[in-house]
Amino acid sequence: MSKKRILASFLFLLLLVAAGCRDDSVQPESRLKDYVKLWNEQKFDDMYADYLSASTKETFKSEDFVDRYEKVYSDLGITDLEVKTNFEEEQEHEDKEQVTLPIQVKMNSIAGEIEFDKEVELKKETRDEEENWYIDWDTTFIFPDLQKDEKIGIGSTKAQRGEIFDRNGKGLAINGTAQQVGIVPEQFDESKKDEVAKILDNSTEYIDKQLNQSWVEPALFVPIQKIAKDDKERIEKLKAIDGVQFRETAVREYPYKESAAHLTGYVGTITAEELEKHKDKGYSASSVIGKRGLEELLEQELRGKDGYTIYIDREEPSIIAETEPEDGQSVKLMIDADLQKTAFSNMKGVAGTYSAVHPETGDVLALVSSPSFNPNDFILGMSSDNYAKLEKDAKQPLLNRFSAAFSPGSSIKPLIAMIGLNEGTLDPNKTIDISGLKWSKGAEWGNASITRVTDPKRPVDLEAALQYSDNIYFAQTALAIGEEKMISGLKELGIGEKEFPLEYPVRASQVSNDGKLTDSKLLADTGYGQGEVLMSLVHLASLYGGIVQDGTLMKPRLLETTEAAVWKDSITSSENAAILKKDMRKVVTDGTATAAKSDKYALAGKTGTAELKKSQDEKGQENGLFVAYDQNNPNVVMSILVENVQDEGGGKAVQKMILNTFEKWDAKGLK
Numbered sequence: 001m002s003k004k005r006i007l008a009s010f011l012f013l014l015l016l017v018a019a020g021c022r023d024d025s026v027q028p029e030s031r032l033k034d035y036v037k038l039w040n041e042q043k044f045d046d047m048y049a050d051y052l053s054a055s056t057k058e059t060f061k062s063e064d065f066v067d068r069y070e071k072v073y074s075d076l077g078i079t080d081l082e083v084k085t086n087f088e089e090e091q092e093h094e095d096k097e098q099v100t101l102p103i104q105v106k107m108n109s110i111a112g113e114i115e116f117d118k119e120v121e122l123k124k125e126t127r128d129e130e131e132n133w134y135i136d137w138d139t140t141f142i143f144p145d146l147q148k149d150e151k152i153g154i155g156s157t158k159a160q161r162g163e164i165f166d167r168n169g170k171g172l173a174i175n176g177t178a179q180q181v182g183i184v185p186e187q188f189d190e191s192k193k194d195e196v197a198k199i200l201d202n203s204t205e206y207i208d209k210q211l212n213q214s215w216v217e218p219a220l221f222v223p224i225q226k227i228a229k230d231d232k233e234r235i236e237k238l239k240a241i242d243g244v245q246f247r248e249t250a251v252r253e254y255p256y257k258e259s260a261a262h263l264t265g266y267v268g269t270i271t272a273e274e275l276e277k278h279k280d281k282g283y284s285a286s287s288v289i290g291k292r293g294l295e296e297l298l299e300q301e302l303r304g305k306d307g308y309t310i311y312i313d314r315e316e317p318s319i320i321a322e323t324e325p326e327d328g329q330s331v332k333l334m335i336d337a338d339l340q341k342t343a344f345s346n347m348k349g350v351a352g353t354y355s356a357v358h359p360e361t362g363d364v365l366a367l368v369s370s371p372s373f374n375p376n377d378f379i380l381g382m383s384s385d386n387y388a389k390l391e392k393d394a395k396q397p398l399l400n401r402f403s404a405a406f407s408p409g410s411s412i413k414p415l416i417a418m419i420g421l422n423e424g425t426l427d428p429n430k431t432i433d434i435s436g437l438k439w440s441k442g443a444e445w446g447n448a449s450i451t452r453v454t455d456p457k458r459p460v461d462l463e464a465a466l467q468y469s470d471n472i473y474f475a476q477t478a479l480a481i482g483e484e485k486m487i488s489g490l491k492e493l494g495i496g497e498k499e500f501p502l503e504y505p506v507r508a509s510q511v512s513n514d515g516k517l518t519d520s521k522l523l524a525d526t527g528y529g530q531g532e533v534l535m536s537l538v539h540l541a542s543l544y545g546g547i548v549q550d551g552t553l554m555k556p557r558l559l560e561t562t563e564a565a566v567w568k569d570s571i572t573s574s575e576n577a578a579i580l581k582k583d584m585r586k587v588v589t590d591g592t593a594t595a596a597k598s599d600k601y602a603l604a605g606k607t608g609t610a611e612l613k614k615s616q617d618e619k620g621q622e623n624g625l626f627v628a629y630d631q632n633n634p635n636v637v638m639s640i641l642v643e644n645v646q647d648e649g650g651g652k653a654v655q656k657m658i659l660n661t662f663e664k665w666d667a668k669g670l671k
Helices: 004-020 028-040 046-049 054-059 062-075 190-199 206-211 232-239 257-264 272-277 292-296 339-345 373-378 384-392 409-423 462-469 471-481 483-492 520-526 538-546 573-589 651-663
Strands: 081-085 098-107 112-127 130-137 152-156 171-183 222-227 244-253 264-267 289-291 307-312 318-322 350-359 364-370 566-568 604-614 621-630 635-644
Touching: 004 264, 028 098, 028 112, 028 130, 028 272, 028 350, 028 384, 046 373, 054 130, 054 307, 062 152, 098 604, 112 318, 152 264, 152 566, 171 206, 171 257, 190 206, 190 483, 222 244, 222 373, 232 244, 244 373, 257 292, 257 339, 257 364, 264 292, 264 373, 272 471, 289 292, 339 350, 339 364, 339 520, 339 635, 350 538, 364 621, 409 471, 409 538, 409 573, 409 604, 409 621, 462 573, 471 483, 471 520, 483 538, 538 621, 538 635, 573 604, 621 651
Parallel strands: none
Antiparallel strands: 081 098, 098 112, 112 130, 152 307, 171 222, 171 244, 264 289, 307 318, 350 364, 350 635, 604 621, 621 635
């Protein structure tokens, strides 16, 4: 064999020996990195099965590891978990059986950020004839000071929810108190159970359920139901029964009850669906959340953040993390609570809605929906039977009407006149000679006609048309304006815009279903508030406020924090506004609104009747409207709509509701 072959063979043998001596086993650094990756992904089953040392598994069963991690992280609201290895590169550990490597753990919890460093011990073990590194785990990996048999506790300090006040500081939604009715079993006569259930409008089965809870003992006070602290009649009846006792308890309270219910809404315990929707926002299964109205709309401002303490439960607790409670922000509205209550009371439970606006500032002074419900009933405990009664009530007390849009009927006529005056298509002094109560364009309308209530037997000008609410006059006025100018004119008033600019969601007013007035009959019907035009009552009041302000239309505002601002700079000239104000005064003194005449108030405005029917030949539901202000003290415009007015005393009853509201509420004291 040549020397070259011998040398080559020798080198080959050296390579084989070197390869045999090289350590291809996994290093502890890479092993720990894999474990940390699973930890960040919270794959606790894989962490336990593949990475823990034999001695660890003898001490901690799978459920001790997996279940505890999952429960701790769930109960403490752990988010943003970030575990990092704290070394730069792998080292040589050829002769070592045990290695210690550093990691850093960060996470957020309901009690704030938690952060700690940890030294991790890894052991070299052989399993299935393969050598690898395994982690020596104990409970200090969860939290550094936590020992095996110790428990983690959570303490909470409740934050106060922000309150809702009116413009004068009167509480609309406050943190108040109620009476907790309870029974002390050893003092209670079982034969009185039916009587207690009847007084509480509840069932004996429910009382039994409360008394049969596992924790109940004969001498303990067992809570049964909350009742309002001013419910004196029921409190006195219950006090007369042995074993029935009372304790004051903190509750959300709505002092204006039904009158402001649709505005304030109410709060309640969060549902599973709501908890899922608002996950990662600090809510828990026992949290209270706004359910409707401003309580729901302003939830993020009103809700407080409870303070939490996470601790290891010992004789001397070891604090892991802690946050102080943050009370919610209180909110001040531009609503006048006394006006809100007065207007609601004057509606006497009829189905309808009422709004009031300060024309100079745009302040929304009242938003009423009738009939209504008492939001305190939801706080104190609404029975399923009572809720079913609300749902089945034909007048729909759960329906919020002030946020809806309605056919404005003849209350739109001053606005149509304004558009005609602005466009120069309407001469207020020019008369139209109309004969009879009906007028039609014949075959073009399929012989459909427009009807007016009164034939004055003489030519009609703008003043008379408003005074007697002449539908034919305003239908012809709309046709003279034309489709293009009518649509642009209505949009100048905010009718047909995508949104109504109020902090509370109110349906935007519309010109028609498709935004067009191509059909001449639809255009004519729009002129007297029928057709497909829809408006909210707060929008209607705001627009009349623009007339009061000689053409300056203020943006409606509900919250004190919203700055007063002009919405539409010049919806008409001061000259045109003066004409309309003069004519609207005549509506009350000598026209369709004489039921609102008063020696004390110089009311001016416009009535309206909107008939809802599917065809011209049938008799439909009638909604009665009235919009008015006092020309002697024009700091409020009131608008009202009553459904089925034909069954509620007709238009005169609607006018009386507005007049009574002016009489019972002192507008002069308006700030």
